[in-house]
Amino acid sequence: MERDLGLEQLQQGIYAAFKSWHKTDEGDSPFANLVLFRQQQNTTPRKATNKILFQALESLSLTHRQEAALLSRHFLDGEKMQSIAHEKNIGEATAYRWQNDAIAQLAHVLQAHEREARAQRQSILAKRLERPTYTQLIGVDSQIEALLVVLLAPGPPWLIAIEGLGGLGKTSLADALLRRVIDECLFDEIGWVSARQYDFNPGRGLTPRQEPALTAEQLVEKLIEQLLPDTPRPDSFSPQKALALLETRLKQQPHLIVVDNLETVVDLEALLPTLRDLSNPTKFLLTTREKLPYESGIYHFSLLSLNEADTLQLIRHEATLSNPPYLQTAGEAELKAVYQVVGGNPLALRLVVGQTHFFTLPTILADLSAARGKQVEGLFTFIYRRAWEQLDEMTRHVFLAMPLVADGQGNLEHLADLTEIDPASLRDALTWLVTLNLVDRRGEAHDSYYTLHQLTTTFLHEQVLRWQ
Ligand SMILES: Nc1ncnc2c1ncn2[C@@H]1O[C@H](COP(=O)(O)OP(=O)(O)OP(=O)(O)O)[C@@H](O)[C@H]1O
Ligand SMILES: [Mg+2]
Structure with missing residues (x-):
């Protein structure tokens, strides 16, 4: 195109x-x-x-x-x-x-x-997008290229999901992709709807959005408002008529439509078939903290956290932008210590950099590990609360055992020994934890293991005890 x-x-x-x-x-x-x-x-x-x-x-x-x-x-x-x-x-x-x-x-x-x-x-x-939260995205070039290949393929997949833990950069990646699509005229039409309910800003903390959680019907409405602002609505504008109107439009011309924070849509089971009906030639790019069902027709793209080199670059970039005292002169060892505690979660990293305006790095890292302070609590609530509340006793038990496993060692047998849970229940628990992106599955096809994001390990260290 x-x-x-x-x-x-x-x-x-x-x-x-x-x-x-x-x-x-x-x-x-x-x-x-x-x-x-x-x-x-x-x-x-x-x-x-x-x-x-x-x-x-x-x-x-x-x-x-x-x-x-x-x-x-x-x-x-x-x-x-x-x-x-x-x-x-x-x-x-x-x-x-x-x-x-x-x-x-x-x-x-x-x-x-x-x-x-x-x-x-x-x-x-570009006016259909939200204001970007970043000035420069670090370490995303290869992900952008990989996703563009899928998005620009003239055939399926029509539904592409960027999946991953809160704060990893799913929305930012989708935003960067759409800006690229606009700049290079890769699609004639784009759309963006957000189902997001909370914002977390490293400086201001956690703020709820005004609107209640979105339903499938409201999502259709929002898209019509965005894509067909001048189309007169009949007096009796039923949800069915709205859907038909949108469908006509999306079938006529290929659109690229982002649904951000899909996991918070109230009736997701109803929405997914609707999106499928609306797709082809239109493509949907979905961001979600929770993996979507493995049904045919959904392309799953797992967003990983930043590696150590990109993490250091992000910290240095943030430091040049906001100029906190001392951080610009911090040595590599100090920044690597941040990576040890926070891992490559961009949101958490931005919080740490923001805090260096007030405290020293060792104090901030100690606060994170001990889950001390409003900002830290807000971050953990923002990223983990919703997922944590969806876990049953057994799954929580497995989750809490995960930090005891050395990296790369968390295969099924080892976890069964450690948690003393029968294999079937352990599998259920892991399925759920992986679905919620609380645990990652890594390794080879025949030799895979389960592991935690560094930030999740830090979260499990203290914060979770308060929620139990
Ligand atoms: N690759 C990156 N380089 C620099 N900053 C980034 C990067 N990715 C994300 N950020 C920043 O980190 C923060 C979190 O990113 P974003 O909101 O995109 O995460 P998310 O995965 O969509 O989170 P949520 O699950 O809450 O929707 C934002 O402030 C964003 O600007
Ligand atoms: Mg997001």
């Missing part, structure tokens, strides 16, 4: 468009990949093509009157080149050279028109 704006291509397109100016059949438009073309609605491809060409010609005549007149006489009015050459007292070869030069000029004009159309379109689409 990517659109090239090369001058040579535009020249060829212009020539082809001139040649077919008078044709009555509706072939493929040489301008089909231009935003200018996509913007023309309620018209035929031929008329749309001719209109684009004519407007470019009109602009050209303001600066290059002779050139515009030559093209118009030859291609639009059908005058023979020979007679034009004769009138101008030049050879026919020269006349053709003039024609080529004029087309080259016209390509510049068309390029400028297309750039302007794109810029306008991009600013409209």
